[in-house]
Amino acid sequence: MDIFDRLKAAATDDWNSYVDHAFVRQMGAGTLPQSAFQTYLVQDYLFLIQFARAWALAAYKSRTPADIRAAQAGLAAILDETDLHVRLCARWGLSQEDIESAPEHQATVAYTRYVLDCGAAGDLLELHVALAPCVIGYAEIGNNLTPNGIAALADHPYREWIGEYAGEVYQGVAAAARKHLDELAARSMTEQRFDELVAVFAKASRLEAEFWQMGLDSAQA
Numbered sequence: 286m287d288i289f290d291r292l293k294a295a296a297t298d299d300w301n302s303y304v305d306h307a308f309v310r311q312m313g314a315g316t317l318p319q320s321a322f323q324t325y326l327v328q329d330y331l332f333l334i335q336f337a338r339a340w341a342l343a344a345y346k347s348r349t350p351a352d353i354r355a356a357q358a359g360l361a362a363i364l365d366e367t368d369l370h371v372r373l374c375a376r377w378g379l380s381q382e383d384i385e386s387a388p389e390h391q392a393t394v395a396y397t398r399y400v401l402d403c404g405a406a407g408d409l410l411e412l413h414v415a416l417a418p419c420v421i422g423y424a425e426i427g428n429n430l431t432p433n434g435i436a437a438l439a440d441h442p443y444r445e446w447i448g449e450y451a452g453e454v455y456q457g458v459a460a461a462a463r464k465h466l467d468e469l470a471a472r473s474m475t476e477q478r479f480d481e482l483v484a485v486f487a488k489a490s491r492l493e494a495e496f497w498q499m500g501l502d503s504a505q506a
């Protein structure tokens with residue numbers, strides 16, 4: 286069991302409320318209202334900008350070249366991810382300026398500032414634990430939504446989104462982040478700290494679930 290599996294096992298309910306959220310299920314089934322997806326995607330762009338800052342903070346909190354490189358890879362992946370958001374929003378007539386001037390929803394503020402605070406007040410390991418549900422969780426979701434492979438998505442309404450996270454590039458980024466987290470934990474975690482890290486992991490997972498919920502709620506409003 287690597288550190289990620291240990292954290293997940295210790296926070297099962299919170300983790301499942303995130304990766305198996307109704308938003309994710311409806312997206313997989315293709316029944317998610319388009320308006321919920323659009324609200325989510327605009328907020329997710331704003332989310333990614335703050336998360337890019339969190340990965341940059343990870344570089345700053347690093348003392349070794351290997352840790353700085355891991356942060357650099359995470360930061361690059363986050364910025365690349367925003368291409369998907371800009372492309373899909375353009376199709377709906379939203380420019381990058383439109384997205385950037387959208388007000389941040391409370392769920393976006395809550396999640397991103399929580400992670401940034403873990404990085405500001407805690408050490409590098411705490412920051413990476415707070416970042417883990419994001420990058421590794423979306424890879425798991427991408428896999429869960431493609432039981433028959435990406436090609437089977439053919440004319441699925443959310444095929445581009447699902448394909449992004451199920452795709453080889455994103456899966457590789459998540460696998461590298463997971464490996465780095467494990468190495469970092471092996472170097473710097475004490476068992477006395479494990480419970481404290483589980484609390485951070487569980488909180489970030491709940492904030493992910495609330496982020497999905499924000500998208501769903503917007504369609505019912």
Ligand SMILES: Cc1ncc(CO)c(N)n1
Pocket residue numbers: 329332333366418419420423493496
């Ligand atoms: C809210 C959220 N969590 C994780 C990811 C994956 O980077 C994302 N794009 N958005």
